[in-house]
Every structure is written in structure tokens, then in C-alpha cells.
Amino acid sequence: MKVIEEEFGTAGLQSLPLAIIAKCYLGAPYEVHTLDLGAQMIIHHYKRSEPLPTYIEKARSLALHHAYSIVEVYTDQLIVINDDGSAIKL
């Protein structure tokens, strides 16, 4: 909770990401994994053929791209974090 507060400040529950997803480097068959809100702990590794929950699936191709480090999934938008730390709102 402390990490979340540090990362997202006083943001309400509504404005917290639904999920954070990143490329998985374990190798085949795993390709992406979800992270906790502090983006430090891996929650679940997903295999290539394994579907992500519907609301995260749209972020899969971006998470797999080598140019991006993580993708934050919100109810109404995606925030893609570049390798250099800059953010892209979609």
C-alpha cells in the first residue's frame, strides 16, 4: 500500500490502473506478465496462447513491443511507458 501511495499519490481507487502489463523474458511459452501497482512484483505469467482478461488484452501487443517497458491499463485509457520513461496516453 505504501508503494502504491508513493507511486500514485493521493489518487482515488477509480483513477488507479486496472492492471500493469509488461513483456515477459522467461521465454516460450510465456510472453507477457502482469505486475502489481508498484510495478515491482510479478502477479502472473501468461503463455502465448493464454488469453488475458478482456480489459487487458488490448494492451498485449504494446506490452510485447521492445520499445515500451510497461503498459498501464485504465478503465478509459492506456498509458504506455517508453524505455526512456516518457509516457504516451492512448
Place this chain on the structure above:
Amino acid sequence: MSNQAISFTQLAAIQTTLVSINNNVKVAHKEIGVLQQNQDNFENELARLYAEFSDFVANDTRHKALQLAETRVGNFRQELQIRFGYYADVRKMATGILQGADTGIVSDTSLQLTTEEVMIKAPGYWLAPALIVIAGWLRNDTAVTEKALAEAIRRNDYKTTLFFMLIMRRLDRREASLKWLERYFLHQSPHALNREFIVILEGITLGIFSPASRQLMDNYIKEWMAALTNGDQFVEEQKRQWRLFFLAMSGRHHPAYPLLEKHADNWSLLREGEQNAASYELLQTHFAEIFKSSDHYSSVAEQLDILLNKLVTEFDDEELPLREQLRLNECIIEEDGNVAVARVKADAEKNIFQEQVDFLQLLTNAAFNPELAGVNRATQALAVATSQSWITEEFDTFVAINRQSVPLEINLSIDGFKCQTRGGENEQELLVTQELYYDNLRASRLRALDFPYMEIITAIVVAGGGIWALVNHQPLVCCILSIVAVLICWNSIDSHGKKKKKIVEDIAGQRQKASEVLRGCLAEATHYRHNYAQKDEHATGLRNFLTSLQASEYAGSSRDTSRTILTN
């Protein structure tokens, strides 16, 4: 119930009828096959004709649009010449008078007569009294100079102010030039600048202003940039226009993957993805070109003459509607008659033709089309470098949206067999699955094929008749009926066998063809991913290039100082 015996003649007639029906059914089957073949051929031919006709209509439309645009360009240029042609003569006089004064070979009387004639012939035009000011000033006629100056300012305050600021700089009267510049900036709002403000930017990149003037401009520009980039409104508007610009660069590449086009259910997304990705390289070349070339002028006087010429020729608002129309038609010619692409391109440049724009828009105009905005390449580079933060942001968004929209899986549908691949890496697995699909298809078709029970029952009945004839001591009838029964039985079983064989052969043919198509699709999928990745890589290159831009590197240093003094 009547016990009516079937006579030999009747049995013979039944047999003849059955054989005849059988033959008719065979003929009908054959004819249906031929009809099916004809229909397939007809459909293929129709599809080919439709494609050819569509191509013809598209080419014809483009050709006509191109011809129309060429005619219109001629007409608009002619109209500009007719309506504003005389202005061109007046404009030439501005630098002509200055160069005449430089050399001292034009008499004051001649200058007076010529400028006064211009005043009469160009009513309402701001430059006419401005020229009288110069002529009056050269012959020390204070009264006329002041009156003419008041008139020029009344007709167009800002252009007159800029005009005299540049003239004072040309005559090396720096104090006076600075005063004119201060006067100009005092009246400007960063939210509504006139188009001619671009001349100031042009002056900055050319380094023609004195250090004091440059300092004044830098202060104003920094203040304006801070004010305009503080909220989202103005930057968002520029981003929107850059998005249009990026989109206008897409759609020029036509990916050629004939099998994927035919068999991939999500082909439109794949095509759009590669089209957009192809624009990254075009954009990279476009931006690299801006920063590669630079215009070279020999002296400050020459540069100032060019600026003066631009100020008096390119920023007269009454010509704007015609110039906007002219530009649209020029875009149609540039795009070889493709009106849709030309319109997107012209829309992206639309703001260049607005009479008043905010400072950020002014930068965007200079960055989009330097010729129309009236600037050189160096100013275009300065405008791009100054706008780089929101250009990069919008480019990042454009690229990320595209990367997201390109499907991870290519959904193939070949002859009813549906499968997925990313880049053809699962070929063996899919070929095995396809084999299974055809095995199942063959089994289900064979199951659906009815065994000829009716014919066998008929044969049994006829054979029963034969036994009845034998019991009644009619061996000949028995013999004939037995033969008929055997014939019916053999014919129906043989026909059934042939149908089974045909199904097996058909499926084998389909399987062979579909397997080739699947291999082709997978090969194309591999090429697609490879080509897309190559094109996509240009996005990283362009991003690195854009983020490395620094506006200070592209603002020319003042020609009046050869050293930089660092102060704490």
C-alpha cells in the same frame, strides 16, 4: 386387394423404364456438373471484369481530377495575375528604390514621380504610401514623409512597422530599427499574430538582427511560449494538426500480399498497419531533409532585401482565398489526381491561409510548408526544433496506436479451414491440423452419402418376382428377372462406389490445393512481419532524431557579434 399377376411384358417395361431413369439421372448429374463448372467460370470472369472495371473507373476519375486541377491551377494563377498583378510592379519597386538609393544613380525627382504615380494607381494598398515615405525621406521632405507615413500606418499598421524596421536595419540605423521592433511587439498578442510575423522568425534564423533587437525578440518569444504551452488547449491543437500531417503521409504505400488479401480475415487491419508503418520512413526522410539543407545568402543587405521582398509579396490577406484554392489544386496535381489524399494534405496546411494565428500555429505553418508560409529551410528547421516536444509526443501516439492496431494473430480462412498464425512460425502444426480438417471433412461427406437402399430393395423385389416365376415353372421369366435384379444391384453399388471415390478424389484435390495456399499464406505472413518490423524500426530512428533537436542550435547567431559573452 386384387391378385394381379405382373406379365413378362410389364416387367420388361419396368426394367426399361428403370434403366432409362438411371441414364437420365446420370445425364442430369453430368449436366449439373457442367452447369456448376460454367457458373464457376462465369463468376470468376465476372469478378475479373468487376476488378478491371473498378480499376478503370478509379483511373478515369483520377485522370479527370488531374485534368480539372491543371485547368484550375492555370485559371487561379491567371486570376491572381489579373486582380493583383499591378501589386507585383509596386512590390518590385520597394527593393528597386533601396538599391537605387544605395548606388545613388536615381534622381530624387524620378523617385518622387514614380512613387506618387504608384500611390494613384494602387488605391488602398499599404505599400504605395510607404514608398512615398522612402522617396520623401531621401529628399528630406519632412511634411510629405510624415503624411505618407501616417497613411501607410493607417492602411496597414503592422506591415508598415515591420517594413520600416527592416529598412532601418538595412540602412544600419540600429536604434531606429529597435524602436520600430519594440513598437511592433507592443501591439502583438501571441494568440493572434498576423501572418507576416514569420518575417521575424526568418530574421532570427538569418541572424540579421542586432544583439539588442535579438534580445528583445528572445524575451518576447520565451514569454509567449511559456504562456501558450502552459495550458493544453494550444498545444493540443498543434498536436491534432501534426496527427493529420502524419496521416497524410500514410496511405501512399500499397502492400502486396495477394494470398493474405484473399484469405486473411483481418487483412484490412494488416494493410493499414503496414501503410502507416511505411510513413515512418517517409517522415524520417522528410525531417532529415529539413535539417540537411540550408539556404546561403552572401550579405546582410541581400538577406534583408529578400525579407523585404517576402514581406511585401507574400502576406497580402486579400489574395488568401485564391491562394488556398490554388494550393488545393496543386496538391491534386502533386498526388497524381488522388483527390482524397490531396484534400488531407491541403487540410493539414489549411491554417497557413488564416489571416491571424497563434504563435504555435505560426511555427506549425512554417514547419509544414515553408514555401507557402513564406520562410526558408533554416526557419522551417527552427520551427520544427521549437515544436519538437509536441511533435514527438504526437508521433509517439501515432506510432503506438498503429502498433496496437496491428493484429498479433493473422486469422486465415482457407476453403472453410480457419487457423491463426503470427508470422508463419507454426507451419508444421497448421499443416497437420489442416490434414485433420480434410480427414474429418472427407469422413463427414462420406457419412452424408446415402447407401442405395431403395435400389437394393427394388432388386430384392425383382429377385422375389424371379423366385415366384420359378415356382410357377416359368424359367425364362425367372432368368430374366434374376438378371434384372443383378443389374440393378450391381449398378447401384457401382454408382455408390464411384460417388465415394469421387468424394475422396475431390477432397484430396482440395487438400492439395488448400495446403499450397496455406504454405503461401504462411510465407506471406513471414514476409509481412519482416517488412513491418523493418518499417517500424524507422519510428525509433525518427523518435531519436526528434528528441535530439534543440531550438537554440537552429536560431542563427547575430551577424553583429562574433563572440558570445557569458554572464552569471
